[in-house]
Amino acid sequence: MLIDCDAVVRELWDFLDEELSGERIALIEAHVALCERCGPHVVFGRAFKAAVRTARDVAMAPAHLGPRVREALRAQGFSDPR
Numbered sequence: 001m002l003i004d005c006d007a008v009v010r011e012l013w014d015f016l017d018e019e020l021s022g023e024r025i026a027l028i029e030a031h032v033a034l035c036e037r038c039g040p041h042v043v044f045g046r047a048f049k050a051a052v053r054t055a056r057d058v059a060m061a062p063a064h065l066g067p068r069v070r071e072a073l074r075a076q077g078f079s080d081p082r
């Protein structure tokens with residue numbers, strides 16, 4: 001392999017954020033595709049980032065969703081937070 005596991009782990013988050021050069025990303029992708037140790041790291045990292053993104057999207061939901069969310073909460077028996 002062209003790069004070792006330590007390098008992949010060290011650069012994992014930059015890799016997931018696509019903050020590396022295209023050449024570097026290609027090297028890591030090639031390693032991860034073949035490496036049983038690093039594959040799960042990437043799967044976990046991607047899932048983690050997706051979860052963070054989802055949480056952020058919910059927190060920053062457009063204002064017009066507010067009434068619908070409150071309506072849904074009321075339907076579930078929660079009191080109106082206003």
Ligand SMILES: [Zn+2]
Pocket residue numbers: 004005008031035036037038039
């Ligand atoms: Zn590896």
